Amino acid sequence: MKFSWFHLMPYRWLPADFRERYHSVWVDLPNALYDPVRGHGLYNEYLDMLEYAETMGFDAIGVNEHHQNAYGMMPSPNLMAAALARRTSKAMLLVLGNSIALYNPPVRVAEEMAMLDVLSGGRLIAGFPVGTSMDINYCYGQNPATVRDKYREGHDLIMKAWASREPFPWNGKYTKLRYVNLWPQPIQKPHPPIWIPGLGSIETWDWCVDHAYNYSYLSFSGYKRARKMLDGYWERLEERGAEANPYSCAFFQQVCVSDTDASCEREWWPHVDYFFNKCLHLYPGTSEAPGYRTEASLRAGVVAQAGNTNQNMGRNKTWKELVDERYIVAGSPATVRQQLEELARSLRVGHLLLGLHIGSSPIELTNRSTYLCATEVLPHLRPLWDEYEDHWWPKALPAAERVAAGSYNTAVRATVERPSHDGGEPGRDRVRRRDEVRP
Amino acid sequence: MTTNGGANGTARSQLVHLGSERPTIEVLEAGEGAPLVFLHGAGGVPLWEGVLPLLAAHYHVYAPLLPGFGRSTGLECLDDQFDLFLHTFDVVDALGIERPYVVGESLGGWIAAEMAALRPRDVGRLALVAPIGLWRDTSPVEDLFGHMVHEMVPLLFHDPTSPPAQRMLALTELFSDKDDRSEEQIETLIGLARGFRTAAKFLFPIPEHGLEHRLWRITAPTLVLWGEGDRFIAPCYADIFGEKVAGACVKTIPDAGHMIGLERPQPYADAVIAWGSGGRP
Numbered sequence: 001m002k003f004s005w006f007h008l009m010p011y012r013w014l015p016a017d018f019r020e021r022y023h024s025v026w027v028d029l030p031n032a033l034y035d036p037v038r039g040h041g042l043y044n045e046y047l048d049m050l051e052y053a054e055t056m057g058f059d060a061i062g063v064n065e066h067h068q069n070a071y072g073m074m075p076s077p078n079l080m081a082a083a084l085a086r087r088t089s090k091a092m093l094l095v096l097g098n099s100i101a102l103y104n105p106p107v108r109v110a111e112e113m114a115m116l117d118v119l120s121g122g123r124l125i126a127g128f129p130v131g132t133s134m135d136i137n138y139c140y141g142q143n144p145a146t147v148r149d150k151y152r153e154g155h156d157l158i159m160k161a162w163a164s165r166e167p168f169p170w171n172g173k174y175t176k177l178r179y180v181n182l183w184p185q186p187i188q189k190p191h192p193p194i195w196i197p198g199l200g201s202i203e204t205w206d207w208c209v210d211h212a213y214n215y216s217y218l219s220f221s222g223y224k225r226a227r228k229m230l231d232g233y234w235e236r237l238e239e240r241g242a243e244a245n246p247y248s249c250a251f252f253q254q255v256c257v258s259d260t261d262a263s264c265e266r267e268w269w270p271h272v273d274y275f276f277n278k279c280l281h282l283y284p285g286t287s288e289a290p291g292y293r294t295e296a297s298l299r300a301g302v303v304a305q306a307g308n309t310n311q312n313m314g315r316n317k318t319w320k321e322l323v324d325e326r327y328i329v330a331g332s333p334a335t336v337r338q339q340l341e342e343l344a345r346s347l348r349v350g351h352l353l354l355g356l357h358i359g360s361s362p363i364e365l366t367n368r369s370t371y372l373c374a375t376e377v378l379p380h381l382r383p384l385w386d387e388y389e390d391h392w393w394p395k396a397l398p399a400a401e402r403v404a405a406g407s408y409n410t411a412v413r414a415t416v417e418r419p420s421h422d423g424g425e426p427g428r429d430r431v432r433r434r435d436e437v438r439p
Numbered sequence: 440m441t442t443n444g445g446a447n448g449t450a451r452s453q454l455v456h457l458g459s460e461r462p463t464i465e466v467l468e469a470g471e472g473a474p475l476v477f478l479h480g481a482g483g484v485p486l487w488e489g490v491l492p493l494l495a496a497h498y499h500v501y502a503p504l505l506p507g508f509g510r511s512t513g514l515e516c517l518d519d520q521f522d523l524f525l526h527t528f529d530v531v532d533a534l535g536i537e538r539p540y541v542v543g544e545s546l547g548g549w550i551a552a553e554m555a556a557l558r559p560r561d562v563g564r565l566a567l568v569a570p571i572g573l574w575r576d577t578s579p580v581e582d583l584f585g586h587m588v589h590e591m592v593p594l595l596f597h598d599p600t601s602p603p604a605q606r607m608l609a610l611t612e613l614f615s616d617k618d619d620r621s622e623e624q625i626e627t628l629i630g631l632a633r634g635f636r637t638a639a640k641f642l643f644p645i646p647e648h649g650l651e652h653r654l655w656r657i658t659a660p661t662l663v664l665w666g667e668g669d670r671f672i673a674p675c676y677a678d679i680f681g682e683k684v685a686g687a688c689v690k691t692i693p694d695a696g697h698m699i700g701l702e703r704p705q706p707y708a709d710a711v712i713a714w715g716s717g718g719r720p
Contacts, residue, residue, distance in 0.1 A: 137584075137643065137644070141645075143639065143640060143643050143644075144584075144639050144643060145514070145636050145639050145640035145643070173518075284587055284614070285585050285586045285590065286585045289584050289639060289643060290584060290632055290636045290638070290639045291632075291636030291640065295629065295632070295633065298629060299629060
């Protein structure tokens with residue numbers, strides 16, 4: 001199995017009476033609530049958490065894209081991934097992802113992802129979500145009736161731009177370009193692995209099968225409720241004659257690890273409560289624009305009540321309910337180990353995206369959980385699915401060929417930082433050494 | 440096939456096929472006399488009621504339903520708003536009507552105005568009833584796609600306690616959190632979503648596509664009707680239509696919100712009929 005440490009980056013200082021005073025955490029929440037100075041600390045704290053996850057041996061570190069909200073402060077996941085690319089060297093960069101239809105022209109996504117892949121030495125996993133309706137329709141004004149068509153066209157353009165070694169024209173319905181000619185192109189050939197986040201529609205499953213993409217099921221309802229949905233996925237793969245390879249599927253699960261089950265509740269409940277009752281406080285009026293879901297998905301959703309943004313989201317539940325119903329996997333390392341193994345086996349997933357930061361949790365608590373998870377939980381799960389090959393993982397440059405940040409400066413410092421030859425007086429007209437610059 | 444309007448009588452329904460890989464359109468029809476083409480708003484024509492039977496007492500009313508509403512299909516054939524306007528001419532042509540009196544409400548009012556601007560010689564007379572299509576930052580049109588039903592009702596109706604307002608409010612139960620909907624409710628919900636998808640295709644996120652710059656092209660005698668208590672599109676927009684459409688007659692109706700056809704059908708019908716006979720309402 002492989003494990004990604006995934007950050008949502010919520011804003012930490014929503015007021016205690018947030019739910020009473022505001023109707024949503026998304027779309028039209030006034031940004032007067034956002035304090036950029038606190039935000040400065042928070043971005044750096046959050047990036048530290050992701051960097052710590054790399055040092056603890058997580059296979060990938062993950063970021064995503066959302067707009068106009070306090071739930072996740074990454075309108076540009078690529079900026080976060082760029083920051084991480086320079087400060088990390090081993091972990092893969094899971095960018096899950098860029099909502100293709102928002103970018104005009106979509107080659108911008110191809111360019112930035114190629115930049116990330118080159119910068120990181122081929123460590124990029126490229127996620128292509130359609131995006132939530134809140135993000136793409138209400139915040140970014142995309143037409144709900146046509147956005148999926150636009151997404152598909154954008155995808156085709158990006159893939160062709162990555163594959164082509166010659167300029168080509170693109171005469172699409174949504175994008176018209178006389179010259180598509182990508183500089184740079186990604187290191188990974190034919191392209192970085194593609195992961196498609198979805199909420200359980202057959203169309204998306206078929207699309208992943210057709211293109212050999214990873215299907216990532218992202219929900220906050222936990223693995224018990226996901227079972228039915230992913231059973232459908234595996235059945236569909238069988239119908240389509242595709243290999244039931246666990247690595248073709250990723251699953252997101254929020255996890256808290258502490259010394260004991262009791263200490264876990266004591267330490268984590270305020271932050272879990274913050275997440276389920278503040279970060280997921282959504283206003284149904286702007287949750288889903290008409291036409292965002294296909295009629296087939298809508299019909300399935302109405303009947304099954306699955307995947308609907310306001311259903312089963314863990315609101316107003318107690319710690320015990322959230323734990324018992326597996327919205328969260330929480331407790332001592334032994335408890336978490338047992339439940340994650342049950343999760344992986346029952347869902348048959350090879351990629352687990354772990355939400356080890358939850359709601360308002362600070363770095364000390366988060367890193368402790370990350371540490372316990374890495375040292376006392378994951379080693380027991382790693383061998384699972386060893387008999388399968390992971391076709392959905394980056395083919396990065398070998399570690400020895402990857403350039404470490406700062407190594408070029410180190411290599412040349414001694415020859416650069418020396419006096420000039422023009423005979424100028426000491427202290428004038430010469431390059432000053434770094435230690436001389438300081439007072 | 441008929442659409443039941445209860446005590447108001449019924450409308451006949453026919454399907455008009457516009458050709459291979461073209462939309463198929465359900466047209467509701469009632470009454471006798473000169474033709475009047477009625478273009479519905481974003482809610483469609485769920486019942487033959489309100490102003491419709493009153494108009495049908497004087498005119499042969501044709502009410503074509505947009506793709507996604509009723510039994511009409513073919514939204515995928517209409518890429519943008521100009522396809523939509525030309526499509527509506529296609530329907531009029533297929534019905535064999537020349538230079539009709541076109542009455543449009545809200546979304547339909549926008550389509551009617553654009554048709555009259557696009558092909559001025561093909562629209563005989565025009566009544567725009569609280570049409571969308573214009574925009575002023577000082578008075579934004581409410582978001583048709585960003586409210587819950589119980590919030591829409593007071594935006595659409597002057598009197599939210601009136602029976603038609605309460606009937607719309609009852610749709611709230613379709614959006615229940617519980618998984619207890621009847622088959623009929625599910626079909627109603629899917630039908631609503633299908634119609635709203637059509638509306639969203641042309642109106643999301645801002646229902647303005649440059650009509651104001653084309654209003655001068657309209658030559659048809661134009662009546663502009665507005666509910667005095669319209670909280671969805673403020674009556675100040677009536678003045679812009681009045682100013683920019685040559686010879687337009689603006690009339691506001693008291694005790695009416697955006698849904699004039701349901702709230703105040705008689706003065707609405709009287710004004711449309713008077714305008715149709717060449718008089719001023």
